[in-house]
Amino acid sequence: MPRRVVITACSAITPIGYGKETIVNSLRQGKSGVKPLRDDGLLTDHIHSRVFGTVDYPIDYGFTRRYTKTMGPVAFYACRVAGDVLAQSGLDEKFITSGRLGVAFGSTHGSPTVQRNIYKTFFGNLKEEFSSIGAVDYLRSMVHTTAVNITRMFGITGRVIASSTACTTSSQAIGFGYEMVKYGMQDAMLCGGADEYDTTTVAVFDNLLACSVDFNDTPERTPRPFDSDRDGLVVGEGGGAVLLEEDEAAKKRGATILGEVIGFSCNNNGGDLILPNLDGITATLKLALDDAGIGPDDVDLISAHATATKMGDVIEAQAIDAVYGDRPLVTGLKSYMGHCMGTCGVIELTMLLYMMEQGFVAPTLNLDNVDPRCAMLNHVRELVEQRIRIVALENFAFGGVNTCLLIQNGRHLT
Amino acid sequence: MRRDELQTKILAILEDDFEFEHPGLDDNLRDEHGFDSIDAIELLGKIELMLGFSLNRAEKEKAMSIRTINDILDYIEKIQASHQQ
Numbered sequence: 001m002p003r004r005v006v007i008t009a010c011s012a013i014t015p016i017g018y019g020k021e022t023i024v025n026s027l028r029q030g031k032s033g034v035k036p037l038r039d040d041g042l043l044t045d046h047i048h049s050r051v052f053g054t055v056d057y058p059i060d061y062g063f064t065r066r067y068t069k070t071m072g073p074v075a076f077y078a079c080r081v082a083g084d085v086l087a088q089s090g091l092d093e094k095f096i097t098s099g100r101l102g103v104a105f106g107s108t109h110g111s112p113t114v115q116r117n118i119y120k121t122f123f124g125n126l127k128e129e130f131s132s133i134g135a136v137d138y139l140r141s142m143v144h145t146t147a148v149n150i151t152r153m154f155g156i157t158g159r160v161i162a163s164s165t166a167c168t169t170s171s172q173a174i175g176f177g178y179e180m181v182k183y184g185m186q187d188a189m190l191c192g193g194a195d196e197y198d199t200t201t202v203a204v205f206d207n208l209l210a211c212s213v214d215f216n217d218t219p220e221r222t223p224r225p226f227d228s229d230r231d232g233l234v235v236g237e238g239g240g241a242v243l244l245e246e247d248e249a250a251k252k253r254g255a256t257i258l259g260e261v262i263g264f265s266c267n268n269n270g271g272d273l274i275l276p277n278l279d280g281i282t283a284t285l286k287l288a289l290d291d292a293g294i295g296p297d298d299v300d301l302i303s304a305h306a307t308a309t310k311m312g313d314v315i316e317a318q319a320i321d322a323v324y325g326d327r328p329l330v331t332g333l334k335s336y337m338g339h340c341m342g343t344c345g346v347i348e349l350t351m352l353l354y355m356m357e358q359g360f361v362a363p364t365l366n367l368d369n370v371d372p373r374c375a376m377l378n379h380v381r382e383l384v385e386q387r388i389r390i391v392a393l394e395n396f397a398f399g400g401v402n403t404c405l406l407i408q409n410g411r412h413l414t
Numbered sequence: 415m416r417r418d419e420l421q422t423k424i425l426a427i428l429e430d431d432f433e434f435e436h437p438g439l440d441d442n443l444r445d446e447h448g449f450d451s452i453d454a455i456e457l458l459g460k461i462e463l464m465l466g467f468s469l470n471r472a473e474k475e476k477a478m479s480i481r482t483i484n485d486i487l488d489y490i491e492k493i494q495a496s497h498q499q
Contacts, residue, residue: 065433066448069456135455 004247005181008255011084012240012350015053015337027362032220033337043199049211051219053236053338070139072111073196077239078146085243100187102158104177105147106169108342112198114141168397171345175264193343194239223308224366225332226374233307234338240346257410263292269400276315285323288404301391306332317374331380335365345395356409359387
């Protein structure tokens, strides 16, 4: 018998702030976290896009070397937000270490900063006869570094799922975590994703002509989802985590219910690894509704993937129109912070949980003139004070991977 | 390198790079300072740089039985002696 799965904690480090108060203020005030691209001393001079969703405020981690020795920058973000949700949830250590709590957490490609240091050793002039590659460089840089540094720091002994599917990494982590709890494999899952500052990703999208280049002198004016003047995505950094629990156990222990995951879908376009695919995305949106057992009219808000690429936004708009029509509100939260890659799904979910709790919907920033090809939707262009009951969170990735999560407001459940 | 010079250097490495607080020469490295197998490999790399030559696999494997700072110093003295022969 499938079980209901609720969200009992969330936290995010984002280009528009860390913690509920700062993030909500930025969303309410329409504040952008897109800044000039930091110089990495390697690639930045060759990249046309000079903007980045930047985490530029100090974070007091307080981690000791016992843990930091196996952590690259990406694991710092991951362990910070993981610690936040464990503390926020009120789960005791006995449960956390019982094996009934698992971790589903990923990143786009581990820690590129550490990987670069390894390559510097390979191609540098260091004394090759010495052990110049650090013994822990693999642990710091490997693709599942976030998930296992979390298990190590908090003594978590349950299942580990380390999704790594670029832009759907953390939405897959949440979806797979939801299925773990729904079908009784685990009683709770700590889910999320993180990605550190990295110019490799910017360079890749830049070469594909998918990055924003027209607003280098006015970073806050890009990205521009669904806008006629959009010119591509903006890469960003950050981390986020949510704690999923079986509904009855969460209520029994008096946990705060922020929301309920009521549906999840994940499919593949089965072909091109880059181009957005209308059939694939449309199918994803329908599969999520089927999984939740609800109809399109039950959904109040669509949190669109909306990266602000020229074709991606049009295809997504067509898919939303085909499944939902023009009734639900549509917002694109990447307009505030750029595309935080593997962590975008969980950061967007955290923002949606804050908005559902406080009864408002943040508008898509920079949506000054809606592209006529995207105009059939009910775009949120100014802040709306409205209680949202169910939201659909859409994310799509290179490789043709599509996900959709359906989340119900926790206020309806307690 | 004399033992007192080695001791000064090793203590500096343990305090600066491994964040040891008030290390004692006969402290159990694992129990009292959280020193684990990953740290042991890292320390061997630093010992190689300090001595100016590489350790072979057999020499490195012998280091895995080290439990205290005095054990580290004994180990380095033996390595130095064998490389001087």
